[in-house]
Amino acid sequence: MFRTIGLMLLFLLATLSSSGAxxxxxxxxxxxxxxxxxxxxxxxxxxxxxxxxxxxxxxPLAALADGNLYIRKTDSxxxxxxxxxxxxxxxxxxxxxxxxxxxxxxxxxIKVNNTLRRVIRDALGTLTLGAKDPxxxxxxxDTMFKxxxxxxxxxxxxxxxxxTVASVKALLEQARAASVLVSDRPEADRxxxxxxxxxxxxxxxxxxxxSVEANASGAVKDAATAAIANINSTLALWDAxxxxxxxxxxxxxxxLAAIGLAITFGVMGVINMAHGEMVMLGAYTTFVVQQVxxxxxxxxxxxxxVIALPLAFLVAALVGLAIERGVIRFLYGRPLETLLATWGVxxxxxxxxxSIFGPTNQEVGNPSWMSGSFDVGQLAITWNxxxxxxxALTVFGVLLYVMKRTPWGLQMRAxxxxxxxxxxxxxxxxxxxxxxxxxxxGIAGIAGVALSQIDNVSPNLxxxxxxxxxxxxxxxxxxxxxxxxxxxxxLGIVNKFLEPYAGAVLGKIVVLVLIILFIQKRPRGLFxxxxxxxxx
Amino acid sequence: xxxxxxxxxxxxSASVVAAGLLMSAPARAADDTIKVGILHSLSGTMAIxxxxxxxxxxxxxxxxxxxxGLLGKKLEAVVVDPASNWPLFAEKARELISxxxxxxxxxxxxxxxxxxxxxxxxxxxxxLFYPVQYEGEESERNVFYTGAAPxxxxxxAVDYLMGEDGGSVKRWVLEGTDYVYPRTTNKILEAYLKSKxxxxxxxxxxxxxxxxSDWQTEVSAIKKFGSAGKKTAVVSTxxxxxxxxxxxxxxxxxxxxxxxxxxxxxxxxxxLAGLDTAPLVGHLAAWNYFESVxxxxxxxxxxxxxxxxxxxxxxxxxxxxAHYIGFNMWVxxxxxxxxxxxxxxxDAMIGVSVPNLTGGYATMMPNxxxxxxxxxxxxxxxGQFETVSRTPGLVMGDEWSDYLPDSKDLISDWRKxxxxxxxxVATGKCGGKGTN
Numbered sequence: 001m002f003r004t005i006g007l008m009l010l011f012l013l014a015t016l017s018s019s020g021a022x023x024x025x026x027x028x029x030x031x032x033x034x035x036x037x038x039x040x041x042x043x044x045x046x047x048x049x050x051x052x053x054x055x056x057x058x059x060p061l062a063a064l065a066d067g068n069l070y071i072r073k074t075d076s077x078x079x080x081x082x083x084x085x086x087x088x089x090x091x092x093x094x095x096x097x098x099x100x101x102x103x104x105x106x107x108x109x110i111k112v113n114n115t116l117r118r119v120i121r122d123a124l125g126t127l128t129l130g131a132k133d134p135x136x137x138x139x140x141x142d143t144m145f146k147x148x149x150x151x152x153x154x155x156x157x158x159x160x161x162x163x164t165v166a167s168v169k170a171l172l173e174q175a176r177a178a179s180v181l182v183s184d185r186p187e188a189d190r191x192x193x194x195x196x197x198x199x200x201x202x203x204x205x206x207x208x209x210x211s212v213e214a215n216a217s218g219a220v221k222d223a224a225t226a227a228i229a230n231i232n233s234t235l236a237l238w239d240a241x242x243x244x245x246x247x248x249x250x251x252x253x254x255x256l257a258a259i260g261l262a263i264t265f266g267v268m269g270v271i272n273m274a275h276g277e278m279v280m281l282g283a284y285t286t287f288v289v290q291q292v293x294x295x296x297x298x299x300x301x302x303x304x305x306v307i308a309l310p311l312a313f314l315v316a317a318l319v320g321l322a323i324e325r326g327v328i329r330f331l332y333g334r335p336l337e338t339l340l341a342t343w344g345v346x347x348x349x350x351x352x353x354x355s356i357f358g359p360t361n362q363e364v365g366n367p368s369w370m371s372g373s374f375d376v377g378q379l380a381i382t383w384n385x386x387x388x389x390x391x392a393l394t395v396f397g398v399l400l401y402v403m404k405r406t407p408w409g410l411q412m413r414a415x416x417x418x419x420x421x422x423x424x425x426x427x428x429x430x431x432x433x434x435x436x437x438x439x440x441x442g443i444a445g446i447a448g449v450a451l452s453q454i455d456n457v458s459p460n461l462x463x464x465x466x467x468x469x470x471x472x473x474x475x476x477x478x479x480x481x482x483x484x485x486x487x488x489x490x491l492g493i494v495n496k497f498l499e500p501y502a503g504a505v506l507g508k509i510v511v512l513v514l515i516i517l518f519i520q521k522r523p524r525g526l527f528x529x530x531x532x533x534x535x536x
Numbered sequence: 537x538x539x540x541x542x543x544x545x546x547x548x549s550a551s552v553v554a555a556g557l558l559m560s561a562p563a564r565a566a567d568d569t570i571k572v573g574i575l576h577s578l579s580g581t582m583a584i585x586x587x588x589x590x591x592x593x594x595x596x597x598x599x600x601x602x603x604x605g606l607l608g609k610k611l612e613a614v615v616v617d618p619a620s621n622w623p624l625f626a627e628k629a630r631e632l633i634s635x636x637x638x639x640x641x642x643x644x645x646x647x648x649x650x651x652x653x654x655x656x657x658x659x660x661x662x663x664l665f666y667p668v669q670y671e672g673e674e675s676e677r678n679v680f681y682t683g684a685a686p687x688x689x690x691x692x693a694v695d696y697l698m699g700e701d702g703g704s705v706k707r708w709v710l711e712g713t714d715y716v717y718p719r720t721t722n723k724i725l726e727a728y729l730k731s732k733x734x735x736x737x738x739x740x741x742x743x744x745x746x747x748x749s750d751w752q753t754e755v756s757a758i759k760k761f762g763s764a765g766k767k768t769a770v771v772s773t774x775x776x777x778x779x780x781x782x783x784x785x786x787x788x789x790x791x792x793x794x795x796x797x798x799x800x801x802x803x804x805x806x807x808l809a810g811l812d813t814a815p816l817v818g819h820l821a822a823w824n825y826f827e828s829v830x831x832x833x834x835x836x837x838x839x840x841x842x843x844x845x846x847x848x849x850x851x852x853x854x855x856x857x858a859h860y861i862g863f864n865m866w867v868x869x870x871x872x873x874x875x876x877x878x879x880x881x882x883d884a885m886i887g888v889s890v891p892n893l894t895g896g897y898a899t900m901m902p903n904x905x906x907x908x909x910x911x912x913x914x915x916x917x918x919g920q921f922e923t924v925s926r927t928p929g930l931v932m933g934d935e936w937s938d939y940l941p942d943s944k945d946l947i948s949d950w951r952k953x954x955x956x957x958x959x960x961v962a963t964g965k966c967g968g969k970g971t972n
Contacts, residue, residue, distance in 0.1 A: 039701060039924075067817070067916065113914060113924040114818045115703055118794040146795070203763035211765030246752040253750065351579055359583040361780060361810025371815075373788055382788040385752070455749045456780045456810060460581050464747045499753045504744040505714045 023094060026052060030060055030093050033069065033110055034076040042110065043119050050123030058127050060093035065120040069093065070107040081107060122147045129159040134168050141171035146204060150183035152176070174200055181212050190220050198227030202378055206231050238378040243496050249385040251492025252392040253454070255485060256447040257465040258472035259395060262484040263440030264320075266473050267403075267416050268433065270328055271339045274346040275469060276462025278441045281319060282312035282448020283457045284353060287362045302367040305449055312449045313442040319349075320441020324434045332433075346462065354459040364452040388450050395443065400481055402439075412436050416479070475515050477525030486526055491515075569612040570605075570876055572597060573632035575643025575653070575664075580620025585776060585855075586645050588806065589667060590615060592856040593642050595844040596863045606870055614638055622652045629653040633660045639876035640665065640866055642859055647671060647716050654679070663878050665866065667858035669801065669823075671720035675935045675948035675957035678878075680885060681905045682862035682898075683855060684824055685933040686724050690771075692910040693799050693822035694725060696925050697769045698732065702912075703797065706766040707738045709758050711774060714743040718773035721801070725771060727939040738766070748778040751785040759789065762796045770798040779807050783816055793818025793914070805851035808919045816915045824894070824908040825857035826921040831895040851919075861898045861906065864890040886951060896930060903948040903957075905933025 029048050036042045046064070049057040063069045063080045070081040072090070079099060081088040087101045112120070125143035128136050137159075144152050156176040163169040177193035194212070197205045206228055213224040257279060264272045286308040293300050293307070300307070323345055331338045366384060373382040403409040414422040415432045423429045448461075455461060476487025491511060498507035522528065574593045576586035597613045605611055614636045618625040625644065632638045633656070640663040644650045647670055657664050657678040669684040697705040708729060712718025722741055729739060740761050742754060762768035774782055779802070786798065799820040805827050827838065837860065842848045865888045870876050873884040889899040898906045907930040913921030936946035936958070945962040949955075956966035 067922075111922065111924065113701060114793050114797055114820075115701060117818060118703075121794060203760060207763035207765045209765075210763075214765065242756060243753075246750075246756075249752065250750050354579065354583060359585075359587045360806055361584070363810050363812060365812050366784075371788065373790060380756075380789055382752075382785075384784075384788060454781055454784060456777055458584055458777070458810070460584070460747070460777065463581070464749060496753055500757065503742065504748060504754065508745060 023056065026054060026056060026094055030057075030078050031076075033064075033078045034071045036110075039111070039113055039116050042112070043116055046116070046119055046123055050127065053127070055127060055130075056094050058124060059096060061120050061124055061127075063093065064110060064112060065117050065124075067109060067112060069110045071110060072102060072107050074106065078110075079107070081109075118147075122149075126152065126155055129155055129172075130162075134165050137163075137165075137168050138171055141168065141175045144175040145171070145178045145208075148175075148178035148182045148208065150179060152179040153183060178208055181208070187219060190216075191223050194220065194223045194227050198230060201231050201234055203235070206235070235378060239500075241377075242379055243500065244493060245379060245381065247493030247496035248489060249389060249492070250496055251489035252385075252389040253451065254468055254472050254492055255396065255488035256388065256392045256450055257444075258469040258476075258484055258488055259392075259399065259481075260440045260442075260444030260447060261469045262473050262476075262481055263399075263443065264437055265470070266479050266481070266484065267412065268436055268440070269335075269416075269478075270332075270437065271335050271342065272328075272440075273339060273343040273466065274323065274349060274462075275441075275444055276464070276466035277346045277349040278316045278320060278444035278462070279448040279451060279465055280353065280459065280462040281316050281349070282308075282445035283364070283452035283455075283461055284357065284362070284448075285312040285315045285445065286449045286452045287357075287364050287457050290364055301365070302369065304365075305367060305370075305453075308449050309446050312445040314445075316445025316448070317438040317442030320444075321434055321438040323441070324437035328437065329430065329433065346466075350459045350462070357459075359459065362457045364457050366453055370453055384453050388453065391450050395446065396481070396485055399443065403481065408432075408435070471512075471515060475518065475525055477527035480525075480527040483525055483527035569610045570607070571612050571614050571636055571638040573629075573636065573638035573641035573643070574613055574615045575618060575625065575628055575632065575641050576645065577620040577649075578615075578617040581777070582620040582645055582649075585806065586620075588850075588853070589642075589645070589855055589859060591845055592841070592859050593863070595841060596860060598844070599840065600863075600867060606867055607874070607876070618649070622646075622648050625649040626652045626656050629656045629664075630660070633657075633662045638662070639870070640878070640881070642667070642862065644668070645855075650679070661878055663866070663882060665859070665862035667855040667862060669854070671717045672724075672935050672937055673720060673940075673943055675903050675905075675950075677882065677904075677950055677955070677957060679904060680862060680865070680900065681933065681935070682858040682865075684908060684910075685905055685935055686721055686937055687934040688824060688908050688910055688931045689801055689822050690721050690725055691728060692927055692931065693801070693820070693912060694728065694771065696820075696822075696912045697771075697797070697799060701925060703767050703769070705769040705797075706734070707761065707764060707768040708734065708740070709761055709768065709770040710739065710741045711754065711758070711770055711772045712741075712743055713748070713773065713775035713778060714745055715775070718743065718775075721773050722771075724937045724939050731939065744774070744778065746775060746778070748774075749781040751782050752789075755782075755785045755789050755791065758796065759791060762791075768796050770796060772798050772800040773802060774800070776802055776807050779803050780810050783811060783819070786819075787815030793820075799912075804853040804855075805920065806853050808915065809851060811919070813915050813919050814917045817917055819915045820912055820924075821915070821921055822910060822912050823854040823921075824910060825852075825854045825892070826911055826913045826923055827852045828913070828916075828920045828922055829894045829911070831893065833891060833895070834893040837893055857893050861890060861892055865898070865900055865906075882950070883952075899930075901932055902951045903933065903935050904950055905935055907932050 029045065032045045033042065036045050046061065049061060060069060068080055070079050072079055078093060079090040080093050081090055087103055088107060089101050090099045092099050121143050125140045128140040131137055153176060156172055160169060160172045160176065163172055174196060177196040180189055180193040197208060209224045209228050213221055216224060260278060261275045264270050264275065289308040289311060290304045293304050327341050327345060328338060331341060370384040370387055373380045411427050411432050414427060415429050419429055472487045472491060473484055475491065476483030495507055495511050498510055502510060574590050576590040577583050578587055578590060594613055597611045600606060601610050614632060616628040616632060618628045629641065632641055642665045644653060644666055645668050650666055654676055662678060664679045665682055666679055667682050669689050672685045696702040710722045710725060712722055726739060744754060758770055797820055799822060801822060803821050804823060838852055841852055865885060868888045868890060869881050869884040873880040885900050886902050887900060889897050892898045894909055896909055898908060900906055910927040910931055911923050912925040914924050916922050935948055936943040938944050945960050946958050947961055948957040948959065959966050
């Protein structure tokens with residue numbers, strides 16, 4: 001509805017006014033924002049501006065979409081506002097000249113809603129086709145593909161003719177094809193357009209073709225149906241690939257959460273219910289680091305996670321050390337008491353964090369290199385998940401090295417395998433215990449840094465991971481790091497393959513039942529530790 | 537409406553909290569005060585939402601005392617911590633009423649906690665003010681529901697999306713956390729959408745567990761469902777804790793509000809405080825109050841709140857406004873009845889009208905629900921909502937949904953002589969059955 005009115009307006013104005021409106025005319029149109037009432041009138045002004053085709057209108061339109069266009073209350077002047085602390089810096093929308101500043105109460109924001117934002121995006125699409133930056137042209141082509149319009153064909157033809165980058169040109173041609181499909185061009189043109197869009201092969205293509213299929217008849221309809229079927233069969237394969245990727249990604253999160261527990265529970269045999277709280281402490285360390293960076297060194301924000309890593313390790317390791325020295329060392333060999341005591345510790349830690357930071361979620365930002373996604377074929381891979389996978393594997397690798405190749409790792413394994421013999425060989429077993437527990441806790445802490453990127457940073461953060469962590473360690477085989485790795489990834493993938501069919505709730509139940517059955521068959525998990533150690 | 541529990545959690549938190557309370561029993565007060573009970577979790581999973589409400593109540597009571605108290609007496613708050621543990625809610629409610637002899641209780645958040653205290657309130661005949669939007673299908677003599685019923689939030693929200701301003705949505709994803717509030721709300725919404733001519737294949741319903749954090753599959757399923765050539769929207773009844781990862785995944789997978797808007801019923805200013813909202817601009821929420829609403833009452837309320845909590849960054853939210861309304865209504869009803877005796881106050885409550893914070897009045901209806909305006913807000917980059925639509929008048933809370941076959945014949949009216957919470961107009965008898 002909006003679009004049709006807009007279109008009519010667009011045609012009307014295009015025929016009435018010559019393309020090169022003077023800046024004074026443009027200023028006159030921009031001034032109309034001050035008197036426009038409601039979203040539909042504002043939308044009409046947007047169309048009027050867009051119809052001038054003048055690249056100058058890009059700035060006020062973009063500002064409007066971002067919610068930066070204001071009306072000054074004293075003289076109803078339309079201005080762009082940039083917030084600087086308590087006051088707002090004002091700029092002339094077309095020339096971008098500074099025009100003083102104002103307090104927040106002296107200006108009114110011009111309201112936009114989703115529909116209006118879409119109208120602006122469409123309008124900007126046509127205007128930015130000739131932009132210098134290829135990324136802007138790609139965005140424009142993308143917008144025009146999603147909102148095809150017969151009126152777009154001509155500007156697209158011009159843009160295609162002058163386009164030099166092959167990849168952008170292909171996108172522009174697809175956008176043109178989309179527009180051809182909604183125009184009254186001859187059937188041959190439309191069939192060619194369907195072939196071109198069919199080759200694109202993504203969900204947007206399916207979306208477009210579905211609406212074509214619904215409205216067309218004859219050969220065009222048949223071609224659309226065939227193209228949809230074709231794309232869908234390819235997409236089904238990509239779906240399987242997507243499930244595997246999601247599974248690996250979930251697996252990496254499980255691995256991160258469980259890897260510290262693989263040390264404290266797996267190697268030392270301590271049922272550590274406070275493990276999740278170590279993860280939480282790591283996440284809160286990240287929050288504190290980011291707070292300090294935000295207030296004192298804003299330029300370092302992209303490095304915040306790198307800075308937080310050693311600190312989180314240290315904080316969690318120290319707390320772990322304190323727990324081991326203060327509670328757990330008195331309880332070795334008494335699993336039930338350990339369980340209760342560490343549970344108590346977990347409640348204390350949660351409530352302590354709640355008292356210090358408050359019960360609400362804390363905002364931990366994503367550095368720029370962890371935001372957004374990129375496409376591999378039809379698969380959207382988000383950066384944060386990819387980095388977490390890389391990080392989880394790195395942590396695993398380092399830990400494996402420490403356990404297998406360093407003297408400390410050797411002592412750790414010796415104490416686990418036979419405490420008394422290790423003690424008689426001169427190893428200070430209490431200190432090895434304490435340091436091992438600190439290591440496991442510290443690793444949980446750095447897991448918290450990574451998990452703060454994808455989850456809530458709240459006092460309850462650890463609760464969500466404790467059950468899953470135990471599940472992974474028990475399933476993988478207590479005392480074996482490789483078991484934890486394989487356990488985490490297989491649980492992740494099985495979960496993600498079940499989810500689309502069974503739903504998240506049932507999927508989780510099925511996984512639990514499968515694990516219970518598996519444990520019945522192999523009580524010691526996937527990779528059982530062999531030798532005398534098990535009897536100890 | 538929200539919540540989560542495991543048996544072990546319950547056991548342990550109960551004992552820990554009980555121990556804590558023994559040490560800090562409330563000081564015995566003189567008889568010349570009126571006691572008000574506050575029953576909100578201050579520890580456990582629900583502390584994240586409920587602690588704020590406790591603080592808001594303390595502020596309201598402070599303000600009333602500064603105005604000279606009530607019936608010439610000072611008000612005194614009695615705060616207990618039910619620790620997000622549902623059976624403990626009932627115990628604490630009993631303690632407040634029998635031991636502390638409070639005149640009224642303000643509290644509960646999750647539906648399950650409300651259900652667990654209902655028998656206590658009817659047995660001991662006291663008053664509960666429940667401040668959270670909920671699934672409806674209930675009306676009790678001893679409870680006043682100051683949050684929204686489904687017709688004061690969910691239905692107008694869907695109407696907005698169906699309209700031209702909302703983008704004329706034709707395809708619907710109902711995404712929720714797996715418990716009673718989303719399930720009932722989605723059941724009502726499904727019936728409502730179908731009555732508006734939406735085909736069954738254009739509705740996708742999906743549930744996830746509590747505290748769900750891996751949204752990749754769900755978000756890509758939404759993307760897939762949205763690529764059928766029809767305008768698609770998500771109606772989210774996802775519980776507070778799971779929202780942050782949900783929105784992060786939406787942002788990362790590039791789902792923009794202009795393409796597939798998400799309309800949330802459980803996401804308020806508090807939930808957004810833990811998020812970078814720049815990628816979420818334009819996603820929607822339906823409430824009866826937003827912090828950004830520009831009225832003198834609201835400005836004063838926010839200023840008082842910041843002063844009371846000594847933090848200029850703390851947000852206000854919808855359930856806080858509900859307590860504001862509920863508390864003022866109770867004060868007015870007590871003044872009208874001239875006593876704090878719950879029996880008389882319950883009768884005096886009906887018809888009481890007080891200003892809300894959005895520039896209108898809230899009136900207590902005979903079904904113990906109140907009138908509210910419905911606001912639709914879009915998320916802004918600064919973590920606030922901007923109102924993009926508002927119902928022209930006030931909407932009366934409808935406790936028994938007209939869209940569910942089991943409850944469409946039921947009404948509730950607590951005025952004498954009917955005095956019935958579930959009167960069946962078809963059979964003319966009190967005691968019809970709802971879905972719960």
